[in-house]
Amino acid sequence: MxxxxxxxxxxxxxxxxxxxxxxxxxxxxxxxxxxxxxxxxxxxxxxxxxxxxxxxxxxxxxxxxxxxxxxxxxxxxxxxxxxxxxxxxxxxxxxxxxxxxxxxxxxxxxxxxxxxxxxxxxxxxxxxxxxxxxxxxxxxxxxxxxxxxxxxxxxxxxKPYVTVPPPDLHRHLGDLLSSKDDADVEFEVAGETFAAHRVVHGGTLGSHEYKQ
Known part of the structure; x- marks a missing residue:
């Protein structure tokens, strides 16, 4: 056989x-x-x-x-x-x-x-x-x-199912902002300058003064 x-x-x-x-x-x-x-x-x-x-x-x-x-x-x-x-x-x-x-x-x-x-x-x-x-x-x-x-x-x-861990978006965004890695935008608030990322704050850029 x-x-x-x-x-x-x-x-x-x-x-x-x-x-x-x-x-x-x-x-x-x-x-x-x-x-x-x-x-x-x-x-x-x-x-x-x-x-x-x-x-x-x-x-x-x-x-x-x-x-x-x-x-x-x-x-x-x-x-x-x-x-x-x-x-x-x-x-x-x-x-x-x-x-x-x-x-x-x-x-x-x-x-x-x-x-x-x-x-x-x-x-x-x-x-x-x-x-x-x-x-x-x-x-x-x-x-x-x-x-x-x-x-x-x-x-x-x-097909075997893969268990996806729950999202932890807030922590990841917080880490990104804290590290300032690849920051491409600066916000000025009350005379203080903050580094940020355009993609994260894209929805709020129109209401704040920013510098590149």
Whole structure:
């Protein structure tokens, strides 16, 4: 399994994107067709992506939800975790058949789905490929074939707030006037001269005599 993480930021949140590639190998395709039950189903080993546990569900004779698609092979990505109240587990999923050299060929990709509210916390393709097409393809060899599942999990995290200390403008202005640093105006009051700053006393300059 290969995991790749990218992060993008906006003014109000941080979006963390995790891409996870998980390869499922079906070893014994013909045996899976002869398993007990009208619609056999098999689960892959669990894996993690986007902070959650997942597994892949393989159904060699289609999904039990639709009895008319028995000629299809179905694949589903299943969220194992039970989401917390109000949590939206968002992910895009892609299923790709692999050639014998391990490179992907046939692919089917979904939009971003909310697995928290989907049926059985799962999403996939009931009609991924027909068994006839699979059995005639290069993908099936020695009764084995592989599917790469690409999970693109999207997680939005609130931007942390910064606590700003309360303003202390009076003290800062008092320090500025006391220091006389960069003073650019002089006031004369009752024969006494005071150094000041034009920007601070801009609203009162019109009513006093001042010197530059």
């Amino acid at each position: 290969v995991v790749e993480t990218t992060t993008s930021r906006s003014s109000s949140s941080t979006v963390v994107t995790v891409r996870c590639y998980h390869v499922v190998k079906i070893d014994g395709y013909s045996r899976s067709l002869n398993s007990h039950g009208a619609r056999p189903a098999f689960s892959s080993s669990p894996f993690r992506a986007g902070g959650h546990n997942w597994h892949v569900n393989y159904r060699p004779m289609g999904s039990s939800h639709h009895p008319e698609n028995t000629e299809f092979v179905s694949f589903f990505l299943v969220l194992d975790d039970i989401p917390a109240d109000g949590e939206a587990v968002m992910a895009e999923v892609s299923f790709s058949l692999l050639r014998q050299d391990g490179t992907p060929a046939e692919s089917r990709t979904s939009d971003v789905n909310n697995f928290s509210v989907s049926r059985d916390r799962a999403f996939g393709y009931e009609e991924f490929i027909t068994r006839e097409e699979l059995e005639r393809s290069e993908f099936l060899k020695d009764d084995c074939f592989s599917v790469r599942v690409h999970v693109h999990a999207v997680k939005q995290q609130p």
